[in-house]
Amino acid sequence: MNENRTHTLEIVIGILATALIALAFGLYMLAEPTRLQQAQGEILYVQLDEAMTLYAENCSVCHGLNGEGIGATPPLDNPGLATMPFDDLYKIIARGRFDTAMPAWSKEDGGPLSDYQIEELVALIQSGDWKETGDRVVNLGLAPLIPFTAEPDPALVEAVGSLPDGSTLQTAIGIYAAQCVACHGADGLGTGIAPALNDATVREKTADELNRTITYGSPGTLMAGWSNALSPEEIAAMVTLIQRWDEVPSGIVPAPDVPIPTTEESIALGAELYSANCARCHGPEGQGKPIAPSLNVKSFLTNTSDQALQQIITLGVPGSAMPAWGDRMTAAEIQAIVGFIRQWEETAPEVAQPLGRPSGQGGPPWLRNQNSSTGTPGDKGGQQGMATPSAQGNTPGGGGQGQGQGQHAGMQGQSQASTLEALDWRALALIIAAVVIAAALIFLGFKSLKSARDNLPPS
Ligand code: HEC
Numbered sequence: 001m002n003e004n005r006t007h008t009l010e011i012v013i014g015i016l017a018t019a020l021i022a023l024a025f026g027l028y029m030l031a032e033p034t035r036l037q038q039a040q041g042e043i044l045y046v047q048l049d050e051a052m053t054l055y056a057e058n059c060s061v062c063h064g065l066n067g068e069g070i071g072a073t074p075p076l077d078n079p080g081l082a083t084m085p086f087d088d089l090y091k092i093i094a095r096g097r098f099d100t101a102m103p104a105w106s107k108e109d110g111g112p113l114s115d116y117q118i119e120e121l122v123a124l125i126q127s128g129d130w131k132e133t134g135d136r137v138v139n140l141g142l143a144p145l146i147p148f149t150a151e152p153d154p155a156l157v158e159a160v161g162s163l164p165d166g167s168t169l170q171t172a173i174g175i176y177a178a179q180c181v182a183c184h185g186a187d188g189l190g191t192g193i194a195p196a197l198n199d200a201t202v203r204e205k206t207a208d209e210l211n212r213t214i215t216y217g218s219p220g221t222l223m224a225g226w227s228n229a230l231s232p233e234e235i236a237a238m239v240t241l242i243q244r245w246d247e248v249p250s251g252i253v254p255a256p257d258v259p260i261p262t263t264e265e266s267i268a269l270g271a272e273l274y275s276a277n278c279a280r281c282h283g284p285e286g287q288g289k290p291i292a293p294s295l296n297v298k299s300f301l302t303n304t305s306d307q308a309l310q311q312i313i314t315l316g317v318p319g320s321a322m323p324a325w326g327d328r329m330t331a332a333e334i335q336a337i338v339g340f341i342r343q344w345e346e347t348a349p350e351v352a353q354p355l356g357r358p359s360g361q362g363g364p365p366w367l368r369n370q371n372s373s374t375g376t377p378g379d380k381g382g383q384q385g386m387a388t389p390s391a392q393g394n395t396p397g398g399g400g401q402g403q404g405q406g407q408h409a410g411m412q413g414q415s416q417a418s419t420l421e422a423l424d425w426r427a428l429a430l431i432i433a434a435v436v437i438a439a440a441l442i443f444l445g446f447k448s449l450k451s452a453r454d455n456l457p458p459s
């Protein structure tokens with residue numbers, strides 16, 4: 001009698017255990033979509049990260065630092081594009097817009113980007129963070145510093161008219177200022193994204209060669225073909241200009257004074273590069289040394305634009321001890337140093353403070369503090385201290401803020417991921433435990449049923 005009751009109990013427990021398996025499995029299935037969603041979220045995060053670099057390298061020159069558009073080039077940060085169907089947006093980027101400056105980007109259409117890269121750019125336009133994208137552009141040294149079009153100097157254009165075949169040169173300069181300057185730079189001297197056209201090695205190329213490049217472009221690069229936008233005569237005029245640029249007065253397509261944007265990271269990088277490469281001649285606070293002039297002087301900083309600083313540092317000062325850093329550093333690194341030096345302007349002394357005087361008289365306070373404590377270039381506290389004034393100071397677009405937000409979002413994503421992983425692990429353990437217990441109980445139940453039947457007295 002008693003034994004029979006135990007059997008019943010065991011069977012009931014077995015059934016309960018089976019129900020437990022079903023429940024655990026159900027829970028797992030419930031968690032699965034969230035887990036999948038999370039995985040997709042991580043893919044999106046990686047895609048957006050790659051897309052920001054793609055945007056910096058390929059699109060910012062025309063569509064702006066933060067996707068805000070430049071001149072006649074439309075913005076990409078607009079809600080109308082973000083909600084456009086995926087396929088439509090994809091097609092615009094892949095095939096370009098015929099008869100406009102918007103080139104085709106897909107490899108199929110002669111562009112440089114793979115289908116996957118174009119998908120990433122679509123994701124950026126649909127759900128990217130444009131502030132963070134702007135920071136990426138700056139950190140890579142690819143911020144568009146020259147407006148999409150420039151205004152040629154009228155007096156110099158007039159002067160060009162008196163050169164042989166001057167009207168052809170005038171036409172070409174007008175086209176250059178409208179179509180080519182954003183990439184090939186003021187006076188054709190080149191930028192971080194496109195080579196100089198006003199250059200001896202380019203002048204040596206044959207007219208045919210230059211004509212072909214301008215007509216058909218250079219596949220797989222930013223250099224699009226211009227046969228849709230320019231007539232054969234106009235292209236021939238461009239070739240003439242490129243071959244005779246040494247006759248054209250400099251300053252005809254002037255460099256505008258656009259401040260180089262900075263981010264917290266670029267300032268920190270600039271500080272590090274400055275102490276490693278420049279401090280030994282110009283002094284740790286730019287106060288100068290017998291071998292090299294002071295950079296931390298009001299008059300010098302107010303009279304020298306970011307562009308001019310970048311040019312001096314890139315090309316050096318021939319015939320002096322000042323080396324050309326363009327051979328050893330990237331444009332991004334040199335721009336980072338310019339951003340760092342520019343921070344001195346606000347507190348720079350009117351008169352140079354040569355090294356040797358007690359520090360604390362010259363240079364910004366955050367540097368003074370750093371110097372009196374350690375003076376180590378990579379010092380964490382120093383970098384943070386230096387980053388702060390940039391966020392309050394003349395950082396355009398509040399770049400620092402965007403960075404902070406981006407990192408914050410990234411961290412949130414991570415902590416969410418680990419909770420979900422933990423839940424996933426627990427659900428699995430629960431299932432395994434439940435299955436083992438259930439199996440054992442069911443086995444026990446059957447065994448006792450069998451023994452109960454065996455023990456029944458024959459009727
Ligand atoms: C040489 C300059 C240039 C470059 C580089 C460029 N674009 Fe464009 N883009 C344009 C112009 C000009 C238009 C407007 C075309 C028109 O009038 O329809 C445009 C239009 C667009 C549009 C449609 C916008 C709208 O409101 O209809 C998208 C999307 C776009 N570009 C994405 C990109 C992406 C992504 C990249 C980088 C891979 C890129 N563009 C690079 C010049 C450029």
Ligand code: HEC
Nearest residue numbers: 179180183193194195202210213214218221222223226238
């Ligand atoms: C969106 C940026 C961009 C624009 C706008 C642009 N170019 Fe270019 N161009 C480039 C790049 C990048 C290269 C280098 C291509 C390569 O590496 O083969 C180049 C190369 C060239 C070359 C070949 C130079 C050489 O060393 O052989 C010529 C010539 C040229 N461009 C002319 C023009 C003219 C003329 C215009 C205006 C009508 C123009 N480009 C507009 C980006 C641009």
Ligand code: HEC
Nearest residue numbers: 277278281291292293300312313317320321322323325337
């Ligand atoms: C070997 C010593 C030396 C090093 C290293 C050096 N410079 Fe110079 N720098 C000079 C000298 C000398 C001059 C003055 C050149 C002249 O006009 O005669 C100069 C001039 C300059 C000027 C122009 C100053 C003015 O008043 O016109 C700038 C800007 C500058 N340097 C920045 C830098 C930066 C940034 C670095 C580090 C990446 C650097 N220099 C590294 C020696 C050096």
